[in-house]
Amino acid sequence: MWPGVTSNFGRAYSSMQVQSFKKQRLEKRYDLKFLYDYYGDDLASLREVLLLFLQETPELLLDIGRHLKAGSMEQARAATHKIKTNLAMLGIADRAGFMDHLHRAPDTGERTGETELLFTVFCREVELALSEIRADFF
Numbered sequence: 001m002w003p004g005v006t007s008n009f010g011r012a013y014s015s016m017q018v019q020s021f022k023k024q025r026l027e028k029r030y031d032l033k034f035l036y037d038y039y040g041d042d043l044a045s046l047r048e049v050l051l052l053f054l055q056e057t058p059e060l061l062l063d064i065g066r067h068l069k070a071g072s073m074e075q076a077r078a079a080t081h082k083i084k085t086n087l088a089m090l091g092i093a094d095r096a097g098f099m100d101h102l103h104r105a106p107d108t109g110e111r112t113g114e115t116e117l118l119f120t121v122f123c124r125e126v127e128l129a130l131s132e133i134r135a136d137f138f
Helices: 015-027 033-039 043-069 073-090 098-104 113-137
Strands: none
Touching: 033 043, 033 073, 043 073, 043 113, 073 098, 073 113, 098 113
16 A cells, blocks of 8 residues: 555555544544544445444434433443444544443432433533534545
């Protein structure tokens, strides 16, 4: 491909691409490095996968919210496992620490103000990252 930097997956990147990755990590709420490594120059496939994530992730957030509202911490935890893959693929960090908090929360069936606050912040961060991806790719 290009002479230059090699990723952990053996793909060579030009210095311009490396700078783009670094800039993206500094400015964006998402980091698609894993997907770039996987799809390489196949932007059509990358966009197709991004579209699937953009459609599925908000539904997963709604599922988590419904389970929290119903006081079903166990089901809310199960739903977070589904969304973790999407967030990992999209390079979206859980800056609020919601998922870690949820997995440590007791199964009392009661919603706490802290859980609700962290979930609200988590949703907002994910939604902003998804909006950035939509703006950048569609």
